[in-house]
Amino acid sequence: MxxxxxxxxxxxxxxxxxxxxxxxxxxxxxxxxxxxxxxxxxxxxxxxxxxxxxxxxxxxxxxxxxxxxxxxxxxxxxxxxxxxxxKSPSGEVTIGIPSGAARVMVTELLALAKERLPKVSLKIVEGMSGPIEEWMTAGRFNLAILYRTSESPGSSTVLAREELCLIVPPNQPPFESSIRLADLHAYPLAVPMRVNNVRRSVADVVSQHGCTIDVRFEVDSLSTIISMVMDGKAYSILAPSAIQREASLGEVRIVRIVDPVITRTVVLAVNPRDERSIEVAAVRALVPEVVQKLAQDGKWRAILPEPEPAL
Incomplete structure (x- = not known):
C-alpha cells in the first residue's frame, strides 16, 4: 500500500x-x-x-x-x-555555554527566545570551556558555544573573535594599556586547568614564541579566579567577556597582551543529530543575532566576522 x-x-x-x-x-x-x-x-x-x-x-x-x-x-x-x-517551533532545546560567554549573553538570549519562540523551552548549561566541549562531543547538548583557534573554526558557525588579556588586581601599581607576551612571566597567574580553551590557547602561543608564564594556581572555577584577582592574590589571563562586569565597576583592570596578540574564535556548534530539528534551527538562528547586538552595543568586547559578500 x-x-x-x-x-x-x-x-x-x-x-x-x-x-x-x-x-x-x-x-x-x-x-x-x-x-x-x-x-x-x-x-x-x-x-x-x-x-x-x-x-x-x-x-x-x-x-x-x-x-x-x-x-x-x-x-x-x-x-x-x-x-x-x-511556523511556530515548539519543544526543548539545550545549549551549553562556557562561563565567560554565559556572563554576557545568557540574559539577552533568554529574552529574545521568550519573545520570538514562546513555545520553545530553552535550557542553559553553564560550565568551563573544557567540560562544555567534552559534553557536546558526548551528545549532551543540541547546541553549544565553543572556542577555537582563529585558524580552525571547522564546520561550526563563527560568531566572533576575541582577544585574551591580562587581568590585574585593582590596587596594583599602574600598568600601561598593554603588556608584551614576553613580560607575562613576572606575574603569578590563576588560570583554568589544562583542558580549558584559555589555558590551551595561551600555552600554544607561549610555546611558539619561547616565552614562559608563572602558573601559580590552577582553578576550574571562573568566579573563584575572578575573586582571587579582585583580592590581589593572583593575576589571570581571560577574555574581557568573562570579567566585563567587574572591570566596569573598577574591581579589576584589563591589560591587552601584545607582541603577539592571543586570539580565539567563538563558534556555535550543533549536534549532528539535530541538524534538521525545527526548534534547534530556530534557536540556532537567534544566537548570532544576540552576539552581534551585544558587540555593537559595546557589551561584548569582540570582533564580529566580516559579512558574506553579496552574490
Missing part, C-alpha cells in the same frame, strides 16, 4: 464510479483502475464490484475503507502538525 493508492481507492468509493472519481481527482480513469487492480492483486482479494451503474464495496473493501480513512486522516494531522511547528 501507499498513500496515493489509498487516496485513489477512497476517491472511487466516495464518487461511486471510476468515471466520476477520475474527474474529481483529475487522474486518468485507466490509471485509477490500474491502481485499484494492483491493490486487489496485492491483497489477494476483490475490493470493488464493478457494474454499469458504478462500484460497490465487497466485505474486504469495506474493511479497507475503514482503515484507509484512519490512515489518511492521521497522515493529514501529521502534515498539519509539522507545518504548524515550522
Amino acid at each position: 501507499d498513500f496515493r493508492q489509498l487516496k485513489y481507492f477512497v476517491g472511487v468509493v466516495d464518487a461511486g464510479s471510476f468515471t466520476k472519481a477520475a474527474a474529481n481527482l483529475n487522474v486518468a480513469q485507466s490509471a485509477l483502475s490500474l491502481h485499484v487492480r494492483q491493490m486487489e492483486e496485492g491483497f489477494g482479494t476483490q475490493l470493488l464490484i464493478r457494474d454499469r451503474t458504478g462500484v460497490t464495496l465487497t466485505a474486504a473493501g469495506t474493511k479497507l475503507l475503514h482503515h484507509a480513512h484512519i490512515i489518511l486522516r492521521q497522515a493529514s494531522l501529521a502534515e498539519e502538525e509539522l507545518s504548524n511547528k515550522k
Whole structure:
C-alpha cells in the first residue's frame, strides 16, 4: 500500500464510479483502475464490484475503507502538525555555554527566545570551556558555544573573535594599556586547568614564541579566579567577556597582551543529530543575532566576522 493508492481507492468509493472519481481527482480513469487492480492483486482479494451503474464495496473493501480513512486522516494531522511547528517551533532545546560567554549573553538570549519562540523551552548549561566541549562531543547538548583557534573554526558557525588579556588586581601599581607576551612571566597567574580553551590557547602561543608564564594556581572555577584577582592574590589571563562586569565597576583592570596578540574564535556548534530539528534551527538562528547586538552595543568586547559578500 501507499498513500496515493489509498487516496485513489477512497476517491472511487466516495464518487461511486471510476468515471466520476477520475474527474474529481483529475487522474486518468485507466490509471485509477490500474491502481485499484494492483491493490486487489496485492491483497489477494476483490475490493470493488464493478457494474454499469458504478462500484460497490465487497466485505474486504469495506474493511479497507475503514482503515484507509484512519490512515489518511492521521497522515493529514501529521502534515498539519509539522507545518504548524515550522511556523511556530515548539519543544526543548539545550545549549551549553562556557562561563565567560554565559556572563554576557545568557540574559539577552533568554529574552529574545521568550519573545520570538514562546513555545520553545530553552535550557542553559553553564560550565568551563573544557567540560562544555567534552559534553557536546558526548551528545549532551543540541547546541553549544565553543572556542577555537582563529585558524580552525571547522564546520561550526563563527560568531566572533576575541582577544585574551591580562587581568590585574585593582590596587596594583599602574600598568600601561598593554603588556608584551614576553613580560607575562613576572606575574603569578590563576588560570583554568589544562583542558580549558584559555589555558590551551595561551600555552600554544607561549610555546611558539619561547616565552614562559608563572602558573601559580590552577582553578576550574571562573568566579573563584575572578575573586582571587579582585583580592590581589593572583593575576589571570581571560577574555574581557568573562570579567566585563567587574572591570566596569573598577574591581579589576584589563591589560591587552601584545607582541603577539592571543586570539580565539567563538563558534556555535550543533549536534549532528539535530541538524534538521525545527526548534534547534530556530534557536540556532537567534544566537548570532544576540552576539552581534551585544558587540555593537559595546557589551561584548569582540570582533564580529566580516559579512558574506553579496552574490
